[in-house]
Amino acid sequence: MCATCGCGESEPVAHSHSQAQDANHHHPGGPVHDHAHEPRRISLEQDILAKNAEFAAGNRRLFADRGMLVLNLVSSPGSGKTTLLVQTAQALRDAFPVMVIGGDQQTARDAERIRAAGVPAVQINTGKGCHLDAHGVGHALDQSLLAEGGVLFIENVGNLVCPADFDLGEAAKVVILSVTEGEDKPLKYPNMFAASRLMLLNKIDLLPHVDFDVDRCVDYARRVNPDLQILRLSARSGEGMAAWLDWVRAGQRNELSQHIDRLEADLAAARARLIHGGGEIRRTII
Amino acid sequence: MHEFSLCEGIIDAVTTQTRQQGFSRVRRVWLEIGALANVELDALRFAFEVVRDNTIAATAELDIITLPGRAWCLNCAQAIAVGELYDPCPLCGGYQWRLTGGNEMRIKELEVE
Structure with a gap:
C-alpha cells in the first residue's frame, strides 16, 4: 500500500506516475509507481444540487x-x-x-x-x-x-x-x-x-x-x-x-x-468592542 | 426535464474531484437517489449519456442506488416506511408524518483512473 496516496500498490516494482500526479505527489527516496491505469474509488458523498445550494x-x-x-x-x-x-x-x-x-x-x-x-x-x-x-x-x-x-x-x-x-x-x-x-x-x-x-x-x-x-x-x-x-x-x-x-x-x-435584531446585535457587539478597547474613546462619545 | 440540470451538476462535481485528485478518466459513478425524490430515473440515465460527452466522464457508467422512503409518524411516535409522499401511515392511516429519508440526491462514489 502506498503510504503517500493510499493507492493500493504493495510491490516495490519500477513504475511511474503520470505527469499530472507527479506535480503534487512525491515519494522521497522510494520507487515511483504507476497508477494511471489502475482504477481507484473516490468517495464523494456530495449532494447533486450542492452548487445550486451555494x-x-x-x-x-x-x-x-x-x-x-x-x-x-x-x-x-x-x-x-x-x-x-x-x-x-x-x-x-x-x-x-x-x-x-x-x-x-x-x-x-x-x-x-x-x-x-x-x-x-x-x-x-x-x-x-x-x-x-x-x-x-x-x-x-x-x-x-x-x-x-x-x-x-x-x-x-x-x-x-x-x-x-x-x-x-x-x-x-x-x-x-x-x-x-x-x-x-x-x-x-x-x-x-x-x-x-x-x-x-x-x-x-x-x-x-x-x-x-x-x-x-x-x-x-x-x-x-x-x-x-x-x-x-x-x-x-x-x-x-x-x-x-x-x-x-x-x-x-x-x-x-429579524433584520433589526441582527443589526442591533451587530451594534451591541461593536459597542462592546469599543468599551473593551479603551475608556478614553468611550468617554468622548458618551 | 430538470434531469439535464442535475446531470450537469453531477458531471461538474465529478470532473472537479477527479482532476483535483490527479486522475484523468472516470469509469463509474454511483448515485444515491431516494425513492421519493423528484427525479425520473430513466430521464436521468438518458441525460447522463448526453451530458457526459466530451468530458473526462465520456465513457463513465452510471450506477443508481435507490434509497427507501422512511418517515416518522407523529401520531404513532415511531418510524414507518412510505412509498409515496401521499401515502397514509401504515399503522394509523393518518398523514401526520415527516419524511426522514427517501428524498436524497447524492453522488456517492466514483471509480477513476
Missing part, C-alpha cells in the same frame, strides 16, 4: 442584508400567476418596495405587464430550460430588485415538477393552483406541494362553472403536506385577496424585524 445561500445573504421577503411563486402554466402579481403589486407598492423577477422560456411579456403595474420587473428567459436556478436569479439581481424592507416575488417557469428542487434563496415557495385545473394535482405533483409553505387556490370566481371539489383538493394537498397553509382567492374579482395581502405583509414585517 448560489442560493449567496442570494439569501443579499436578501437578509436588506431585510427583504422573497417568495418563489410556482404553478402550472395558466394558473393566473401574472394577474395575481399585477394585483398584488398594485395593492402593496405604496406600503413598501415591491419587485418582480419573471421566469419564462421566451418573451418579456410578463415583465412588461408587471412594469405597467408600476413596479420594477426583470425577465429571465430560460430558453429551453424548465426552471429557474439560484445562479440565474443571482445574475438577474440588479440594484432595481434589491431594496431595504422590500418584497421580491420570483415568478418561476410554469411547471409543477422541475422548480420544486431548485432553492433560489427564497423565504418560501408559494404554489398556485387554479380551479380550472384538476383537484388531484397535489397527488399528481406531490414534490411541489410538499416543498411549498402556502397554496393559493386561484380563480374561485369560476367555481360555479367548473367541476372542482375544493374540500377534496384541500384534503389531497394536506395529505402531501400537513403543514401547508391554504388560501382561496380570485385575483380577477378580488375575493380573498385581503388574506393573501395580509400574509405577505406579515412575512415582510417578520423579515424586517
